[in-house]
Amino acid sequence: MDQLFWLPNHADLGAAIGEARQETDPAKCLDTFAQLAGYRRDFTLTNRLDRTAGKLLADLVAKGACKTAGLTPLRVAILSSHTIDHLVPAFRVAGLHRRLALSVYVAPYGMYRQSLLMDDPEMAGFAPQLVVLALDARDAPLQLPLESSEEDVTAAVQARVEELRQLWSAAKTRYAAQMVQQTLVPLDPPVFGSFEALVPAAPYALTERLNTAIREAARRDGVLLLDLAWQAAQGFYGKGLGDPVRWHQAKQLVSPNLAPLYGDQLARVAAAAAGLSRKCLVLDLDNTLWGGVIGDDGVEGIHLGQGTPTGEAFLAFQHYAALLAKRGIILAVCSKNDMAVAEAAFEHPEMVLKRADIAAFVANWEDKAGNLRRIASMLDIGLDSLVFVDDNPAERDIVRRELPEVGVPELSEDVSDYPACLAAAGYFETISFTSDDAARGRSYALNAERKAALTQATDIEGYLRGLEMILTTTLVGPAELPRTTQLINKTNQFNLTTRRYSEAEVERLAEDPGALALAVRLRDKFGDNGLISVVLARSDSSLETDELLIDSWLMSCRVLGRQVEQAVLEVVAAWATEAGWSALVGEYRPTARNGMVAEHYPRLGFANRQAPEGAESDATFWRYDLNAKPTVTHFIEIEKHE
Amino acid sequence: MNEQEVLTALNPIFQDMFDDDDIELTPDTTAKDIEGWDSLAHVSLIVAAEQRFGVKFRTAELDSLHNVGHFAQLISKKLNG
Numbered sequence: 001m002d003q004l005f006w007l008p009n010h011a012d013l014g015a016a017i018g019e020a021r022q023e024t025d026p027a028k029c030l031d032t033f034a035q036l037a038g039y040r041r042d043f044t045l046t047n048r049l050d051r052t053a054g055k056l057l058a059d060l061v062a063k064g065a066c067k068t069a070g071l072t073p074l075r076v077a078i079l080s081s082h083t084i085d086h087l088v089p090a091f092r093v094a095g096l097h098r099r100l101a102l103s104v105y106v107a108p109y110g111m112y113r114q115s116l117l118m119d120d121p122e123m124a125g126f127a128p129q130l131v132v133l134a135l136d137a138r139d140a141p142l143q144l145p146l147e148s149s150e151e152d153v154t155a156a157v158q159a160r161v162e163e164l165r166q167l168w169s170a171a172k173t174r175y176a177a178q179m180v181q182q183t184l185v186p187l188d189p190p191v192f193g194s195f196e197a198l199v200p201a202a203p204y205a206l207t208e209r210l211n212t213a214i215r216e217a218a219r220r221d222g223v224l225l226l227d228l229a230w231q232a233a234q235g236f237y238g239k240g241l242g243d244p245v246r247w248h249q250a251k252q253l254v255s256p257n258l259a260p261l262y263g264d265q266l267a268r269v270a271a272a273a274a275g276l277s278r279k280c281l282v283l284d285l286d287n288t289l290w291g292g293v294i295g296d297d298g299v300e301g302i303h304l305g306q307g308t309p310t311g312e313a314f315l316a317f318q319h320y321a322a323l324l325a326k327r328g329i330i331l332a333v334c335s336k337n338d339m340a341v342a343e344a345a346f347e348h349p350e351m352v353l354k355r356a357d358i359a360a361f362v363a364n365w366e367d368k369a370g371n372l373r374r375i376a377s378m379l380d381i382g383l384d385s386l387v388f389v390d391d392n393p394a395e396r397d398i399v400r401r402e403l404p405e406v407g408v409p410e411l412s413e414d415v416s417d418y419p420a421c422l423a424a425a426g427y428f429e430t431i432s433f434t435s436d437d438a439a440r441g442r443s444y445a446l447n448a449e450r451k452a453a454l455t456q457a458t459d460i461e462g463y464l465r466g467l468e469m470i471l472t473t474t475l476v477g478p479a480e481l482p483r484t485t486q487l488i489n490k491t492n493q494f495n496l497t498t499r500r501y502s503e504a505e506v507e508r509l510a511e512d513p514g515a516l517a518l519a520v521r522l523r524d525k526f527g528d529n530g531l532i533s534v535v536l537a538r539s540d541s542s543l544e545t546d547e548l549l550i551d552s553w554l555m556s557c558r559v560l561g562r563q564v565e566q567a568v569l570e571v572v573a574a575w576a577t578e579a580g581w582s583a584l585v586g587e588y589r590p591t592a593r594n595g596m597v598a599e600h601y602p603r604l605g606f607a608n609r610q611a612p613e614g615a616e617s618d619a620t621f622w623r624y625d626l627n628a629k630p631t632v633t634h635f636i637e638i639e640k641h642e
Numbered sequence: 643m644n645e646q647e648v649l650t651a652l653n654p655i656f657q658d659m660f661d662d663d664d665i666e667l668t669p670d671t672t673a674k675d676i677e678g679w680d681s682l683a684h685v686s687l688i689v690a691a692e693q694r695f696g697v698k699f700r701t702a703e704l705d706s707l708h709n710v711g712h713f714a715q716l717i718s719k720k721l722n723g
Contacts, residue, residue: 014658044658044690051661244700249685256686257693430706 003236003261006409006425008400010039017048026056027069030096035404037097043259050089055451057092057101067183067336071101072274072591076175079112080106081139082253090263093268098271099384106568107291109251110139116170125176127481129502130178130273131171132226132266133164136242136253137184137207144201153200153209166221178273178431178502180266181218183211183229184213185253187242201471222503224480226269228262236261236424268429274500275489278407278427279381281324282372284390285335285342285363289321289353290314291415294345295337313416315404316320318352320419325357328437330444331558332360332375334388339363344617353514359444365593368618369402379444380557382492382593387427389418431489432482447558464562464635468525471564474641476510476517476534483531484519487554492593494532495554496586496600501536509536509551516548516575520568522559522636532556533564535572540611546582547623553600560596563634568602569624569631571640577626584624589616605630645669648695648714653659655690659683670709695721 010016016036023029033053041049060066066073074095078084088104096104105126107115112133115123142156168179190196196204198436211229212595218225223243240258247253254262271277286293291303291310304318305311325331331353335342341362346355355361360378364373368390376383383405390396394407409425411418431438476484485503492498499510511516520533532553540549550572555564586601601622602608609623649667652709656665660678661707673679679687684707692698697720707713 042693043686044655047686048658048661083682086686245699245704246685248688248701249704250681252685256689 003028003258004040004264006283006421007038007040008142008396008408008410009403010036010041013039013041013045014048015271016388017045017052019240021570026059027065030056030060030069030071034096036100037093039508041093041260043257046090046093046260046263049093054089054092056494057096058103061101061103062601066101067591069101071096072276073101073103074130074270074274075103075105075128075553076120076130076132076270077107077115077126077175078132079107079115079135080132080134081110081112082134082136082247083251084134084253086252086256087254087259087262087266088552090259091266092263094260094264094267095270098273098276099266100271100276101269102267102270103559109163112463113167116167116174127169128175128177130180131175132180132224133171134182134253137187137203137210142201142206144206145206146199146200146201150200153206157213159207159596160210161217164214165217165221168218168221176502176504176508179221180213180269181223181272182226183214184370185229185232185241187247187253190624220358224269224273226266228265231265233539235508251503264426266278268426269431270401272429272431273460273489275486275491276384277429277490278387279385280330280359280379280384280387281321281428282334282375282423283321283387284388284392285333285337285345287391288418289318289413290345291346295341299345299348299517302345302348304348310415311350313414314420315352317415318416319443320422322352322357324428325353326438327428327430327433327439330359330379330381331357332379332386333362334371334375334390335363335369336365336368337363359447365400367402369399372399372403372406380493380560387422387425389422389482391415408612434483434486439528439530443558461635466525467562467635469564469636470523470560470639471567471571471636472521472523472639472641473568474519474521476506476519480519480531481507481510484517484534487531487534487556488536488552491554492591493557493558493596494560495552495591495594496550496597497552497589498591498594499552501552505538509538512538514539514579516572516579518568518572518575520555520564520571522562522564528560529556532559533568535568537576538574540585540612542614543585544583546577546580547585548576548581548583550584550586558617565600565604566632566634567636567638570634571638573626573629581626583626586622587615587619588622589619604632643696643718644716645711645714648718648721649710651715652710652714655687655694659687659690667710669709669714672708675697691717697721702706 012604020032033049059068061073085106144156171177171179175521184207186204188203190204191202191635192199196202199205207335237258240255243255246255283289294302303310304314357577360375362375366492383403387407400408407427411421476478481503485506489500515538518535519531522529522532536552537548537550543549586606606622606624609621611621653667656667657663658674695717
């Protein structure tokens with residue numbers, strides 16, 4: 001099995017890399033490299049990709065030009081108890097494939113405690129945003145006699161996890177960095193055979209307990225996992241994890257030939273932390289969700305359901321897609337079919353997915369690339385949020401060529417493998433899971449109903465009034481922190497400054513009494529939209545002392561066009577007036593994705609303001625005089641929770 | 643494959659690894675002759691050769707790899723053994 005089996009094969013990747021190097025424009029060159037990184041590649045080709053791409057990325061980061069190249073910069077420090085240098089190129093390449101410009105700092109081997117607990121000028125100078133603690137089961141062994149009691153083992157495991165928690169906490173306070181903890185891969189052969197796990201102090205039992213305790217502590221402390229132990233158990237790494245020869249030769253936990261896989265696993269966590277995970281699963285229908293062709297075979301003729309191996313396999317894939325929907329992945333359909341025929345298939349008694357689960361349903365005879373564009377615009381999300389699953393290799397190939405932003409996994413020819421293929425590709429890696437996520441599918445379905453209501457309402461005012469919207473604002477506290485951070489990191493379109501912050505950074509701002517961290521929820525007569533907008537505001541030394549800078553203002557596109565921003569301004573202005581500020585200053589930093597809010601501040605009655613010193617050259621600034629504030633109109637009732 | 647044939651087959655592996663199409667291996671080539679051939683690259687070379695030739699080096703054999711000729715000899719012996 002190829003390690004990156006969900007990626008397509010390239011006819012001659014080596015030659016393509018050579019050709020890409022001839023390109024003199026660094027941004028174009030990186031663009032090509034980012035695409036080439038999306039093909040199946042071994043470690044030698046991966047390293048070759050990195051040799052040029054790594055340099056270009058470093059230049060780009062140094063010049064602060066990532067944004068214009070459509071890349072998100074991220075500084076990652078890797079602290080490790082084993083040799084990790086040989087995995088860094090593959091990490092960078094996998095990051096580039098996800099539009100991340102990674103800067104990587106590798107602390108000297110085995111020095112992870114020093115880097116976190118003591119003053120480390122090099123680390124401090126690097127200012128990591130993400131700290132990866134890559135430990136292994138041989139590091140800091142718990143010195144317990146084999147006959148130790150259950151209680152002694154529990155105490156030793158707790159002590160070790162407390163030590164890790166101190167390191168996590170140091171990463172947070174010292175660097176305001178998001179921590180990623182690697183779980184421990186059991187390496188040593190059993191001492192007791194199958195009896196191993198029944199002996200509390202046996203090596204395998206100890207590692208298992210440590211991992212359980214690490215996962216629990218990570219959940220409590222807001223630490224992310226690189227769950228290598230679980231990956232190993234799934235068999236992805238084969239013998240490439242903890243190969244004793246590589247360990248004795250070079251203290252490598254991961255063999256060099258599996259660097260592309262490890263790099264990809266780590267890059268997806270990093271990308272998720274930077275808000276670059278995908279949001280929507282677009283499904284083909286015939287021979288993807290069921291066996292056969294609905295237009296030819298009819299509802300009775302398709303293979304779906306209990307009784308035959310094929311029917312059950314398609315059922316299993318639908319179950320997997322339904323589970324993804326339950327965790328907040330939006331589902332869409334893109335199929336070459338007549339709309340009425342395609343929709344009728346959802347009446348099949350054994351369909352797991354229901355028509356109402358599909359937020360955007362496109363069935364026609366036009367090309368799929370165009371239809372995927374339509375789906376993205378119907379849902380107000382970017383093409384880079386889409387994953388397209390189609391059993392037909394030709395369709396996959398065309399979509400990859402026409403829309404390189406869309407994730408298109410290679411599929412096995414056997415439908416039984418579909419769930420595993422989709423899962424292995426890791427498109428939907430996340431950094432949090434909240435009740436808002438669980439409700440998202442429903443929320444998109446409701447949005448479709450709202451759109452229908454809009455076409456019925458004769459005037460926009462009547463429509464907005466009829467929605468009976470209630471806006472709730474809360475100062476960000478522990479309960480809002482995960483979803484607030486999630487929204488900050490994944491909102492691209494309605495985002496005035498696209499500043500990304502870790503949970504620790506948001507927490508720091510929220511605790512500052514002079515600053516405002518506002519979480520906004522919206523519900524209406526159709527249901528609850530959840531936490532949909534965030535405003536961060538603070539003083540800034542480059543402004544006048546009575547001016548409050550709106551550092552970040554972002555909103556989920558689900559509630560566009562409903563005057564939520566007007567209502568939010570009312571709340572922010574009231575807070576600022578009470579806190580003694582004379583004016584609000586809004587900043588707009590253009591990106592490739594946020595053109596829709598270029599006129600946000602003037603629309604709200606802000607006046608153009610001179611850019612302060614040190615501002616980015618393409619940023620615009622806007623001022624809102626709190627003493628002479630223009631009237632704001634909206635049809636939303638406001639509730640405040642302090 | 644004899645030693646010379648292995649050496650010829652090793653050449654592109656080295657070229658890819660060090661990204662240098664000008665590399666011309668001889669039996670006497672050592673780490674000193676190739677820029678970037680450090681201990682890290684050394685491990686990677688061994689793994690790449692294992693993959694290319696479908697062989698596995700024993701731990702003890704790793705101790706005694708002094709030059710490319712030696713490397714080729716060992717691989718050839720494994721292939722013919």
